[in-house]
Amino acid sequence: MSLACTLEEKTGIAHKFLLPKQLKEHGLKLGDMKLSDSILEMIAENYTRESGVRALEKRIASLARYRAKQIVGEEAFEAVVAMLKKQAEATMPPELKEAIEKKKKEKETLEAETEKDPTKQ
Secondary structure, three states: OOOOOOHHHHHHHHHHHHHHHHHHHOOOOHHHOOOOHHHHHHHHHHHOOOOOOHHHHHHHHHHHHHHHHHHHHHHHHHHHHHHHHHHHHHHOOHHHHHHHHHHHHHHHHHHHHHHHOOOOO
16 A cells, blocks of 8 residues: 555645645635645645655645745835824925825826826826
């Protein structure tokens, strides 16, 4: 009795069991990280040396950790940008606020006119 898995079997196991398990363990949703069959096959073929799926699961876990760090970094960056924007708006002189609002309205008007008549640009 052989316990060795073919490449197709490893890919199927990864999609059905390993990927969802690692996403859950790293606090990710299904849409946060997607791995195609070709990517999973490449990982299984080039980065695992055993006949089972233990090393494949470790590689998927590594990718899930990397993706989780990316998402946290993006959220932290967006929070800092939002905070700085609020601070800038709070300390901005009223004349500058009015000028910015005027420019925004002009841009919106121009975009609306361009949508109606694409020859205006």
